[in-house]
Amino acid sequence: MGVKGLNALIKDHSPGAIKEFQLKNLFGRKIAIDASMCLYQYLIAVRQGDGQNLTNDKGEITSHLSGMFYRTLRMVENGIKPVYVFDGKPPVLKGGELEKRYLRKEEAIKKMEDAKEEGSAEDILKFEKRMVRVSREHNDEAKKLLELMGIPYINAPCEAEAQCAELARGGKVFAAASEDMDTICYSPPYLLRHLTFSEARKIPIDQIDCKTAIEGFEMDKKTFIDLCILLGCDYCETIKGVGPVTAFKLIKEHGSIDNIVKFINDNPDKTKYKLPENWPYEEARELFLNPDITPCSELSFKWKEPDLEGMIEFMVNDKGFSEDRVKSGYEKLKKGLKTGVQGRLDGFFKVVPKKEDDKKRKAKDTKTNGKKKARK
Structure with a gap:
C-alpha cells in the first residue's frame, strides 16, 4: 500500500x-x-x-x-x-x-x-x-x-x-x-x-x-517516519479524521506521534480526533527505523550470460511464448549485459564547484603577480 x-x-x-x-x-x-x-x-x-x-x-x-x-x-x-x-x-x-x-x-x-x-x-x-x-x-x-x-x-x-x-x-x-x-x-x-x-x-x-x-x-528521519505512520502505512491504522494535510499540520505543531497522542488524550473536549484502540505506532516506527534486512556486506550478485536453451524450454515449450521473440530477447540481453558496459560521464569527471574554481583562479593570479613583482 x-x-x-x-x-x-x-x-x-x-x-x-x-x-x-x-x-x-x-x-x-x-x-x-x-x-x-x-x-x-x-x-x-x-x-x-x-x-x-x-x-x-x-x-x-x-x-x-x-x-x-x-x-x-x-x-x-x-x-x-x-x-x-x-x-x-x-x-x-x-x-x-x-x-x-x-x-x-x-x-x-x-x-x-x-x-x-x-x-x-x-x-x-x-x-x-x-x-x-x-x-x-x-x-x-x-x-x-x-x-x-x-x-x-x-x-x-x-x-x-x-x-x-x-x-x-x-x-x-x-x-x-x-x-x-x-x-x-x-x-x-x-x-x-x-x-x-x-x-x-x-x-x-x-x-x-x-x-x-x-x-x-x-524534519529529522524519526519525525518523518512519524508523519508517514500518521498518513497511513501497512503496519497500523490511522487516527480517524486525520488526512494528509491534517497529519502534516499535527506533526509540525507537536513534533511527534507521542506528543499528538498526549494532546488528544489530555484534551478530549477540544479535539474531534479519535485514537485507534491499542494503536501499535511505536512498533511500526521501530520497523521503519530498524528493518529486518541482510547487510550489504553479506551480499554479492552479478549479471551473467543468458541461457538460450533454458529460455526456449521454459518460455516457449512450457509457457507458450513466441520462439522468435524469445530469441530476439536473448540477443538483446547478451548485448546489454556484457561486462564492462560503458560507464556514465558523471563517473569519469568531477565537477568543480564555481566557488572553489574562483578561489583557485585567484590564488593562481596572486602567485603570478608575485613573481612579476619579484622580477622587477
Missing part, C-alpha cells in the same frame, strides 16, 4: 526533491527493484484485448512472466542493470493489513459473481483486478525466468523495499525502485517510481532525492 498522500506532500513542500527522467537517462545505472510490486503490476496491467490475463494453451496465467521479460529487456536495452528483490516473511504487524486485503478479495469475489449475473463486463473486470494476488508460484516462476535471463535477484528476509534501500545505501546500486512511498522511510539515496510501468514510454520516471525530500519538510 505504501504511504497515503506522501507524494503530493513532497510536491507541495519539497518540489526540488523530485525530478522527471526518461528511461534512457538512467543509462549505466544499477538499480534494485521491488520484484513483488512488479509482479502485482504485471498481473493487473498485462492482459489480452478482452481484459483477461494472458494464458498459455494449458490455461496457466503468464501475464507476470510477459511483464517481467519485456520490461527487463527494455531496461537492459537502455543500459540499465537491474537486480530484483523479492519479499520475505511479512512482519507480524502487517498481519492486520493482509487480513484486510483478504476480506476485500472475498468481497470482490462476491461482487464479481453478482456482476456476472447482471452481464456487466466492465464491472466483472474491475472486481477481477481487485482479486489479484501474487502467489508463491508466480514468484518462483519469475525467479526461474530471471536466472535464465542472467539477471540477479535477492530474497529479502522481510520487506523487499527495505532491502532495496539497503543495497542503495551501501553503494551496491544507484537507487531503489518501487511504487511504495514507504521506501523513503528506509533512507535510500534515491527512490525511482514508474520504472517498470507498462506505459513507461508515456509516463516519465520520478526520481526522488530522499534526503532532500525530508529536509524540505524541516
Whole structure:
C-alpha cells in the first residue's frame, strides 16, 4: 500500500526533491527493484484485448512472466542493470493489513459473481483486478525466468523495499525502485517510481532525492517516519479524521506521534480526533527505523550470460511464448549485459564547484603577480 498522500506532500513542500527522467537517462545505472510490486503490476496491467490475463494453451496465467521479460529487456536495452528483490516473511504487524486485503478479495469475489449475473463486463473486470494476488508460484516462476535471463535477484528476509534501500545505501546500486512511498522511510539515496510501468514510454520516471525530500519538510528521519505512520502505512491504522494535510499540520505543531497522542488524550473536549484502540505506532516506527534486512556486506550478485536453451524450454515449450521473440530477447540481453558496459560521464569527471574554481583562479593570479613583482 505504501504511504497515503506522501507524494503530493513532497510536491507541495519539497518540489526540488523530485525530478522527471526518461528511461534512457538512467543509462549505466544499477538499480534494485521491488520484484513483488512488479509482479502485482504485471498481473493487473498485462492482459489480452478482452481484459483477461494472458494464458498459455494449458490455461496457466503468464501475464507476470510477459511483464517481467519485456520490461527487463527494455531496461537492459537502455543500459540499465537491474537486480530484483523479492519479499520475505511479512512482519507480524502487517498481519492486520493482509487480513484486510483478504476480506476485500472475498468481497470482490462476491461482487464479481453478482456482476456476472447482471452481464456487466466492465464491472466483472474491475472486481477481477481487485482479486489479484501474487502467489508463491508466480514468484518462483519469475525467479526461474530471471536466472535464465542472467539477471540477479535477492530474497529479502522481510520487506523487499527495505532491502532495496539497503543495497542503495551501501553503494551496491544507484537507487531503489518501487511504487511504495514507504521506501523513503528506509533512507535510500534515491527512490525511482514508474520504472517498470507498462506505459513507461508515456509516463516519465520520478526520481526522488530522499534526503532532500525530508529536509524540505524541516524534519529529522524519526519525525518523518512519524508523519508517514500518521498518513497511513501497512503496519497500523490511522487516527480517524486525520488526512494528509491534517497529519502534516499535527506533526509540525507537536513534533511527534507521542506528543499528538498526549494532546488528544489530555484534551478530549477540544479535539474531534479519535485514537485507534491499542494503536501499535511505536512498533511500526521501530520497523521503519530498524528493518529486518541482510547487510550489504553479506551480499554479492552479478549479471551473467543468458541461457538460450533454458529460455526456449521454459518460455516457449512450457509457457507458450513466441520462439522468435524469445530469441530476439536473448540477443538483446547478451548485448546489454556484457561486462564492462560503458560507464556514465558523471563517473569519469568531477565537477568543480564555481566557488572553489574562483578561489583557485585567484590564488593562481596572486602567485603570478608575485613573481612579476619579484622580477622587477
